[in-house]
Structure formats: structure tokens, C-alpha cells
Amino acid sequence: MTHVSIQSLTKVYPGAREPALDKLSLEIESGELTAILGPSGCGKTTAMKMIAGLLAPTSGDVTFDGRSVLADKPEHRGVVMVFQNYLLFPYMSVADNIGFGLKMRKAPKPEIERRVADMLELVKLPDLGQRRPSELSGGQQQRVALARALIVQPKVLLLDEPLSNLDAHLRIEMRDLIRSLQQQMGITTIFVTHDQEEAVVLADKVALILDGTMKQFDRPEEFYKRPVDEATARFFGGRNFVQGQLKNGVFESGLGKLAVSEQSTVGNGEGAGTLTFRPENVHLATDHSQPNTLPANLVKQIYLGTQTRLQLSIGSHEIEAICNPNEVEGLINEQEILVTIPADAVWLLPS
Amino acid sequence: MVGKDSLGIRSFRFLTGSLLIIWLVLPLIPLAIWSFAKGWFFPDLLPTHWSMRAWEYAFSDTSGVIDSLWLTIGISLAATVLSILIGVPAGRALGLYNFRGKQLVELMILAPIIVPGIAVVLGIHSVFISFGLNNTVSGVILVHLIPTLPYMILVMSGVFSNYDPAYEAQARTLGASPLKTFWYVTLPSIMPGIIVGGLFAFLVSWSQYVLTLLIGGGRVVTLPLLLFNFATSGRNDITGAIGMIYILPGIIILLFTARHLSGRNGAVGSFGQI
Numbered sequence: 001m002t003h004v005s006i007q008s009l010t011k012v013y014p015g016a017r018e019p020a021l022d023k024l025s026l027e028i029e030s031g032e033l034t035a036i037l038g039p040s041g042c043g044k045t046t047a048m049k050m051i052a053g054l055l056a057p058t059s060g061d062v063t064f065d066g067r068s069v070l071a072d073k074p075e076h077r078g079v080v081m082v083f084q085n086y087l088l089f090p091y092m093s094v095a096d097n098i099g100f101g102l103k104m105r106k107a108p109k110p111e112i113e114r115r116v117a118d119m120l121e122l123v124k125l126p127d128l129g130q131r132r133p134s135e136l137s138g139g140q141q142q143r144v145a146l147a148r149a150l151i152v153q154p155k156v157l158l159l160d161e162p163l164s165n166l167d168a169h170l171r172i173e174m175r176d177l178i179r180s181l182q183q184q185m186g187i188t189t190i191f192v193t194h195d196q197e198e199a200v201v202l203a204d205k206v207a208l209i210l211d212g213t214m215k216q217f218d219r220p221e222e223f224y225k226r227p228v229d230e231a232t233a234r235f236f237g238g239r240n241f242v243q244g245q246l247k248n249g250v251f252e253s254g255l256g257k258l259a260v261s262e263q264s265t266v267g268n269g270e271g272a273g274t275l276t277f278r279p280e281n282v283h284l285a286t287d288h289s290q291p292n293t294l295p296a297n298l299v300k301q302i303y304l305g306t307q308t309r310l311q312l313s314i315g316s317h318e319i320e321a322i323c324n325p326n327e328v329e330g331l332i333n334e335q336e337i338l339v340t341i342p343a344d345a346v347w348l349l350p351s
Numbered sequence: 352m353v354g355k356d357s358l359g360i361r362s363f364r365f366l367t368g369s370l371l372i373i374w375l376v377l378p379l380i381p382l383a384i385w386s387f388a389k390g391w392f393f394p395d396l397l398p399t400h401w402s403m404r405a406w407e408y409a410f411s412d413t414s415g416v417i418d419s420l421w422l423t424i425g426i427s428l429a430a431t432v433l434s435i436l437i438g439v440p441a442g443r444a445l446g447l448y449n450f451r452g453k454q455l456v457e458l459m460i461l462a463p464i465i466v467p468g469i470a471v472v473l474g475i476h477s478v479f480i481s482f483g484l485n486n487t488v489s490g491v492i493l494v495h496l497i498p499t500l501p502y503m504i505l506v507m508s509g510v511f512s513n514y515d516p517a518y519e520a521q522a523r524t525l526g527a528s529p530l531k532t533f534w535y536v537t538l539p540s541i542m543p544g545i546i547v548g549g550l551f552a553f554l555v556s557w558s559q560y561v562l563t564l565l566i567g568g569g570r571v572v573t574l575p576l577l578l579f580n581f582a583t584s585g586r587n588d589i590t591g592a593i594g595m596i597y598i599l600p601g602i603i604i605l606l607f608t609a610r611h612l613s614g615r616n617g618a619v620g621s622f623g624q625i
Binding site for chain 2 (some may be wrong): 053074077081083089152160331
């Protein structure tokens with residue numbers, strides 16, 4: 001169990017004008033699974049390498065349980081990194097790959113064999129120890145890479161895009177495996193990903209990095225409910241942003257007048273602001289019995305199988321809604337409908 | 352694939368293969384016959400008298416052939432080991448990294464292949480005098496590096512341009528020191544390249560004549576020098592015997608590397624990288 005603290009971690013590559021990573025600060029509790037999320041090239045792999053000791057930071061600090069580890073060599077840091085392409089040593093058997101870390105720690109041979117067998121059991125590959133990595137499928141290779149990392153019981157486990165090379169059903173399987181092993185062993189884990197879904201399903205907390213700076217560090221649901229700005233909201237699939245004026249709990253904009261609950265305006269005074277609401281929180285209505293019900297013109301429907309995406313025109317604004325396909329059956333384009341946007345489902349972006 | 356080749360292609364392959372073998376083996380046959388002949392004069396198709404005299408002489412103490420064989424093996428091995436020690440890091444630098452002046456360095460490495468050794472050896476001779484390296488085995492070993500290094504470095508830079516250094520980072524985070532990382536991760540990956548490059552280096556050193564003659568000053572008598580002495584003195588039988596001994600390593604190495612050269616692991620596949 002290791003508490004990881006990252007303080008103003010910055011990396012400027014030689015010759016580069018912009019920092020690859022700018023003042024990243026994170027507090028990661030013992031045993032927590034944290035995602036560093038951002039588009040490719042945002043500096044997240046740079047951050048991982050600095051935590052692992054493979055890259056020296058330009059400034060800032062990394063501490064484990066309060067002690068700076070920057071002077072520790074990677075082999076003494078107690079951090080194992082699992083790379084995106086697994087990097088199994090091709091000329092070693094699966095068992096030798098998994099036992100590699102113990103061999104480097106000069107563990108006795110019988111102990112290595114016993115723990116490798118345990119590990120193979122744990123990742124559900126009990127009979128594949130003597131195979132070569134090239135004889136395994138992608139998902140199996142991923143498990144071997146995970147086993148090879150976990151066998152040394154690292155203080156901190158780093159995962160680089162752990163699910164992105166897997167197909168859909170393997171992702172779910174692997175996600176559950178990573179989650180259960182990580183909780184079972186209580187290893188503080190940090191993973192990087194460009195896929196917000198991957199971050200949301202796997203992580204206790206998510207750090208979103210855009211353009212080299214951290215936007216928000218929060219529990220996953222906060223990114224949907226209370227994003228810090230428009231870019232953050234957009235990264236998590238936010239589509240609806242409306243500019244207007246807040247006065248006495250009512251937001252006036254091109255949509256008309258919308259009541260806004262108190263929790264939705266935390267940290268904002270009255271005046272000009274941007275209101276956002278998730279497409280899935282825009283509901284179809286049959287009458288004006290609910291507050292915040294607005295007349296809308298149905299511009300376009302996009303059928304997505306389990307849901308239907310509606311493009312609506314309200315007042316001078318285009319907004320998006322996501323509905324259950326059953327709800328919208330029979331609706332035709334250009335039809336006038338009613339939609340409700342609940343007062344507690346909107347969020348005024350902090351200015 | 353094999354069965355799909357047309358008859359024309361197969362017979363063409365057979366023809367070129369046979370031509371190649373004839374071209375390589377035919378000159379060796381008179382050499383072999385000479386080594387067992389006791390006089391072989393025109394217009395006899397084969398010698399009239401046979402003898403083991405040349406072979407007995409070659410293996411006797413007075414001929415110096417065996418001493419020379421060991422000396423040549425020693426020099427070539429030393430040149431090979433030094434080539435590997437220099438060629439692996441140099442190949443890594445060229446294959447993995449970009450740096451200012453890289454193209455110039457590549458050109459300099461190729462230069463010894465382009466410029467004939469004899470053109471530079473006189474300059475080297477005068478430099479070696481000041482270091483006391485002329486007429487010494489060490490001097491000969493050093494001068495052999497001029498033609499062996501380009502081959503070694505070219506092979507290794509090809510190997511490293513297909514190499515992912517992330518494996519080393521992975522080993523480090525799993526607890527391997529830099530030395531162990533090299534031993535357990537880097538070395539096994541580049542071993543085919545080291546073997547092929549090393550064999551090239553060995554053969555190139557093995558066949559040096561001019562460099563050995565000028566830097567060794569006639570005191571370091573390697574097998575090709577000895578061979579040349581006998582050839583020019585008209586002792587065709589002894590020349591034949593020494594010639595047979597001389598080509599032996601080449602044949603052994605050829606058989607040994609056939610597997611590596613066949614491209615199964617592609618160590619030479621990227622030979623033309625630079």
C-alpha cells in the first residue's frame with residue numbers, strides 16, 4: 001500500500017519550446033486505481049515514464065509515502081510499468097517471462113517456479129507456461145504482461161493503455177480482471193488512456209490532461225455532472241453549451257428561461273455564464289406539467305441501436321438529446337415536440 | 352510455393368546454381384590435386400606420380416604452417432572480438448538514434464570499403480611507427496579493424512534499426528540493473544547479428560594480405576603471406592596443401608551460417624540499411 005504524490009511534475013524535452021507535461025499534481029491514495037486521461041500526445045506517457053524512473057523530470061517531485069523517489073533508479077523504485085504492446089521477451093517462455101522480475105531479485109528457483117504457477121492460475125492461463133509469447137493471442141499476452149508485473153508485488157503499478165489493443169468482449173473481461181487483481185492485491189495503480197470510456201469503467205479517480213495541463217482530477221461521474229470547462233465536458237461527450245445570463249436561479253438564453261437548481265451553480269455568482277447539460281438528460285415530454293419544458297423542432301434522428309440521438313432546434317439554439325428508441329418511435333423530422341431539461345441536470349460552467 | 356514454380360524458372364535456377372558451384376569449386380580442384388602430386392606436367396591430365404610429401408611438409412615443424420595457422424586464427428579472433436566490442440555500440444548509435452552529423456559518420460564508416468587499404472596503409476605506417484606498433488601482432492590486429500569494422504557496424508546498425516529499446520525499459524522496471532538488462536534482454540535480441548557480423552569480420556581479417564604485409568613488416572607471417580611465398584617460389588604442391596588449409600575456415604563458417612544467412616531471423620536481411 002503506497003500513497004503516491006505527484007507535485008508540479010514538468011517535462012520539457014531538449015530543444016522543445018512547449019513542455020510535454022506542465023505542472024502535473026496528483027494525490028493518489030493507497031490502493032486506488034487512477035486514470036490519467038488525455039488525447040494522444042498530451043504528455044501522459046511522459047508522466048508514466050517519469051514516475052517509473054525511465055525519464056528524468058525537468059522539475060517537480062514524485063513521492064511514495066512522503067519520500068521522494070526521484071533519486072531511485074528504475075530497478076529500485078518498486079514501480080512496474082506494463083507497456084501498451086506488452087513487450088513480452090520473445091525468446092523466453094511465458095513462465096520465464098513471468099518469473100523475470102523474481103530472477104532479477106535473485107529469488108531461489110523453487111520459489112520462482114511456485115509463484116509463477118500461482119500467477120498463471122491467477123490470470124487464468126494455468127497450462128500455457130511453456131509456450132512462447134508469439135503463440136499467444138493478444139488477450140493472453142496482456143495477461144502474461146500483467147502477471148509478470150504483479151509477481152514482484154510492486155508498490156505502484158503503471159498500465160499504459162491497458163485495454164486499447166483488445167476487442168470489445170476481451171476489454172470487459174480484462175477490465176474485470178485488472179480491477180479484481182488490483183483490489184485483491186491492494187496495489188496503487190495508475191494507468192494512462194486516451195479513451196474516456198476506459199477511464200470511467202476502470203478508475204476510482206480520473207485526471208484529465210488537455211494540452212499538457214491537468215483540467216480536472218475527480219471521481220469519474222463528476223466529469224459528466226460537473227465538468228470544469230467546456231473542453232472537459234466535450235471530451236466526455238458533452239454537446240450542449242448555451243450562453244446566457246443567470247438571475248435569481250433562472251438562466252435566460254436563446255433557449256428561453258430555464259430554472260437552475262442551487263447545486264448546479266456552485267461557485268458561480270449571478271451574471272453571464274455558459275450552461276451545459278448532457279444529451280441523455282434531455283427528456284421528451286407530452287405537456288407542460290414539468291418545469292423547464294420547452295418546445296423544440298426535431299431536425300434529425302440518428303438511430304444507434306440501443307439509443308437514438310436527436311438533433312433539436314430550440315429557439316436560436318441547436319441541441320442534442322439521447323433517447324430510448326422506443327420513446328421516439330413514430331416521430332418524424334421537422335415535427336414540433338416538447339422536451340424537459342430538469343433543473344438539477346444542468347450545470348453552469350465555473351467562470 | 353515450391354510446387355508452383357514453372358519448369359522454366361526451375362531450370363534457370365538449376366543452371367545458375369550449377370554455374371555458381373562450378374565457378375567456386377572448379378579452381379579448387381587443381382589446387383587439391385596439386386597437393387597430392389609428385390610432379391604434374393603438361394599435357395598430362397592427371398599427375399603421373401602421387402605423394403603425401405606436400406602435406407607432410409605442411410604439417411612439419413620446419414615449414415611453420417601450423418604456427419602460422421595458429422597466429423592467423425589468433426589475429427582474426429582478436430580482430431573479430433574488437434570489431435564486436437566497437438561495432439555493437441556504434442551500430443546501436445546508428446540504428447537507433449538520430450544525431451547531428453550522422454550521415455557523415457555513416458560515410459566515414461563506409462570509407463574503408465570504398466578506398467583501397469593500400470592507399471591509406473602508408474599513412475598508417477608512419478603513425479604506427481610513433482606508437483611502436485609496426486612489425487607487431489598488435490599492430491596487425493589494429494590495422495585489420497579498418498576493413499572488418501564497416502561490415503560489423505553495418506550488420507549491427509541493421510539489427511538495431513529493427514530493435515525496440517522499450518524492452519530494456521521494461522526490464523529495468525521489472526528490477527534488472529543496466530548490466531543485467533544488457534545480458535538478459537539486449538544480448539539475446541542482437542545475438543544473430545553479432546554472430547553474422549562476427550563471422551564476416553573473421554573472414555575479412557582472415558583474408559588480409561597487403562595490410563598484414565606492410566604493417567607486420569614481414570615479421571608477422573599469417574597464412575596468406577606464407578601461401579604467397581610458396582606460390583611465388585613455384586612450389587605448387589605445397590601451395591596446394593596450404594591453400595586447402597587456408598580455405599577451411601571459410602567453408603566451415605559458410606556451413607555454420609547458412610541458417611542465419613537464409614534470412615530466418617533476418618540478421619543480414621537489413622544489411623543494406625545504410
